[in-house]
Amino acid sequence: MPSLLLSAAAAVAAAAATMPCVTLKNAAAPGTCMPAIGVGTGGYTATNPFYGSWPENWNECISDPTCTAADPPGAPGVSYCQAAISTWLTLGGRRVDTSTSYRNQKGVGQAINASRRVNRSDVFVTSKVGPYLAMGYAEAKEQVGTMLAAGGLGTYVDLVLIHWPSCAQGGGCDANTTTPACMSGQPSYNATACRLATWAGLVELQAAGAIRAIGVSNFGIAELQEFIDAGVPLPSVNQLHHNIYGRADPAVVAFCTANGVHVQSYSPLGVPDHKTFAAPCAPTPLEDPVVLAAAAAHGMTPAQVLLAHQWGAGVSSNPRTMDALHMIEDLSAAGMAGLLTPAEIAQLDARPQC
Secondary structure (H helix, E strand, O other): OOHHHHHHHHHHHHHHOOOOEEEOOOOEOOOOEEEOEOEEOOOOOOOOOOOOOOOOOOOOOOOOOOOOOOOOOOOOOOOHHHHHHHHHHHHOOOEEEOOOOOOOHHHHHHHHHHOOOOOHHHOEEEEEEOOOOOOOHHHHHHHHHHHHHOOOOOOOEEEEEEOOOOOOOOOOOOOOOOOHHHOOOOOOOOHHHHHHHHHHHHHHHHHHOOEEEEEEEOOOHHHHHHHHHHOOOOOOEEEEEOEOOEOOOHHHHHHHHHOOOEEEEEOEOEOOOOOOOOOOOOOOHHHOHHHHHHHHHHOOOHHHHHHHHHHHOOOEEEOEOOOHHHHHHHHHHHHHHHHOOHHHHHHHHOOOOO
């Protein structure tokens, strides 16, 4: 890390030590507490980790022969993922969001293993199963085994999510499946039965201690109601796409809140390395005039405004970055939620949806 960042890094590490956390309910081991701000590791291109203006897109490149990303500057032989997670841990970050489909779980594990300052028990790792890989009872258990075999996680994963609720999203559900209900395109396919079979595999592993908490991602009310109707444990987390230009459905958020399911956001800053918006929105949430005005008023950065706004509403988040300065911003954001005024919060809540 450049010496220019060292003093700031030390201050942020101290602040990160007091990072608020969410005590998870429902399908979670007692006392499981998830830090409010984590680092997301999903990417939107396979070959270029510097797509666009923000260096926020990175993956492992170990399983795709067409992936040609070079080693990070100054770190030969170390993947972008390992380098980024090592920086995150050094700065005080303690939550990492990955997935079987992100092709970077090995890098996450390598960074945790290589850290001399951080114990595994202090790092909260989230991963996801299906549907880019098959969904199903045995398939979910196999994918969790792959997570653990990648190294660095020891005997458990902190949180495992079902990535998408159906085979219509992501594809791959009909590949190598032993669960007929999960064979998309076949007469046996049944989305509800597939979800519940996949969930049953995760429930079994959570009860055995291989997972501390289990949850879902991108689930709506109908899919969540299936857990209630089946009499099985409810998810501890529902991870949703959520930012000022693309808010999560308020009805889904209310349903989750009423049933003890914590709402977590991905793409809380939009996806500035991949997508821009058209009027009446600014090109990215980071350039929104209301965000910029609040940042100027409180000595915050635009990213801190966006993350503080979400945490003030009780929503944890996973901003993606491999840039140390951005990590410093993100780690400080949760403690700034109280700076935003009611008027600013109302303005942010009312931003157009684009």
